[in-house]
């Protein structure tokens with residue numbers, strides 16, 4: 383199967399299923415065309431997933447498609463953006479229908495679920511690698527940045543933390559139990575918190591999605607905002623499954639483990655009630671922003687520190 387036949391057979395149908403009115407021209411020309419409504423700005427981001435590094439070798443193609451698009455859409459959520467479209471850079475060792483069929487079907491379903499139209503891409507032969515560029519839009523001046531946290535702001539997170547990191551231990555489990563399945567679900571099918579991102583517009587002072595662990599990603603907000611935070615470890619939301627399976631290590635997974643794709647955000651206390659009410663996912667205050675730089679953790683045992691953590695591809699974790 384040639385490159386063009388592959389695109390026609392597998393990716394044209396994905397595009398047709400996910401038409402977004404802002405995409406004026408999709409697959410088939412030299413470029414796609416996206417309309418930007420007056421008063422909106424284009425928000426875009428790119429994620430690359432490499433076989434054996436960002437997902438296990440031999441990872442199921444349907445899971446891969448959904449997880450890749452969810453991870454990409456999560457960046458839009460963290461900016462408070464509306465999803466519009468995405469492009470897919472796909473490097474494949476071979477054009478195998480047994481792999482492409484479930485991949486394209488799951489990609490179409492995820493694209494529909496997240497409201498992202500497939501607008502183009504690039505297809506090459508080589509070691510399995512996916513690069514997704516997502517485009518979204520947000521009213522001019524309302525994007526949620528990492529740099530707006532101020533002393534006195536509350537620090538909050540969505541959902542529960544640590545589940546995806548704990549799930550890594552069960553990826554090869556042939557018959558996972560109910561609680562293991564609950565953790566695995568969070569790893570395989572992260573939910574981009576798009577609705578929460580929209581609820582945070584005009585209310586949150588800073589936001590980030592938790593891809594590398596709470597400490598690392600909150601650290602990025604603190605660094606960009608030039609302030610510090612005091613976090614109460616006892617208030618970090620942990621799932622029943624994580625508590626049951628990880629015991630004392632649960633908090634460590636929540637602090638350091640990546641792949642949760644929940645949002646961490648800061649906001650003035652007066653906005654808390656509105657956010658809590660509008661968020662479709664549970665949100666929880668875990669601490670407060672302070673003027674003095676650095677991250678202080680209260681109510682944590684020895685195991686929870688040191689705080690420097692998070693995944694970095696080249697070298698050691700950042701401070």
Ligand code: ADP
Pocket residue numbers: 389393408409410411412413470471472500501502503504505
């Ligand atoms: P060009 O040579 O102009 O870069 P290509 O031959 O690479 O164009 O691709 C032809 C068309 O198919 C383009 O519109 C491109 O965006 C689209 N396309 C290529 N690969 C993919 C893919 N994996 N998913 C979606 N669209 C794709």
Ligand code: MG
Pocket residue numbers: 503504505
């Ligand atoms: Mg090309």
